Amino acid sequence: MQKSGQLRKILTEKGIVKKETLEDRLRSLISSSPVMLFMKGTPDAPRCGFSSKVVNALKDEGVSFGSFDILTDDEVRQGLKVFSNWPTFPQLFYKGELIGGCDIVLELRNSGELKATLSE
Numbered sequence: 001m002q003k004s005g006q007l008r009k010i011l012t013e014k015g016i017v018k019k020e021t022l023e024d025r026l027r028s029l030i031s032s033s034p035v036m037l038f039m040k041g042t043p044d045a046p047r048c049g050f051s052s053k054v055v056n057a058l059k060d061e062g063v064s065f066g067s068f069d070i071l072t073d074d075e076v077r078q079g080l081k082v083f084s085n086w087p088t089f090p091q092l093f094y095k096g097e098l099i100g101g102c103d104i105v106l107e108l109r110n111s112g113e114l115k116a117t118l119s120e
């Protein structure tokens, strides 16, 4: 365990810091970038066609975004479905709010609203 991990463990045992719950972790991940994409794979190497389409739509519109590969963390993968009440990936968030998955992002792109939706 790394030093910061050891410190957190000791402080948590002493009740000095609150144990980070999965919900805390999800909230913090969702807010880690104004536009945040939970996807399968990475923007450079998507591992699902739906994720790939959303990455391309964001890149085409010149939107910069953060991403998280849910294939690397099953807790986040299953937890986010419950937290956001959305059963599939990709999931795109803007300023902490769920925008939607692939179908919605493509609809927004096709109607010319994607860039504006992600910069309000």
Ligand SMILES: N[C@@H](CCC(=O)N[C@@H](CS)C(=O)NCC(=O)O)C(=O)O
Residues within 6 Å of the ligand: 040, 048, 050, 077, 087, 088, 089, 090, 100, 101, 102, 103, 104
């Ligand atoms: N219609 C969906 C398509 C996405 C989808 O069906 N994703 C599936 C297969 S990649 C999924 O995430 N299943 C749940 C899982 O793999 O945990 C959308 O608009 O995003």
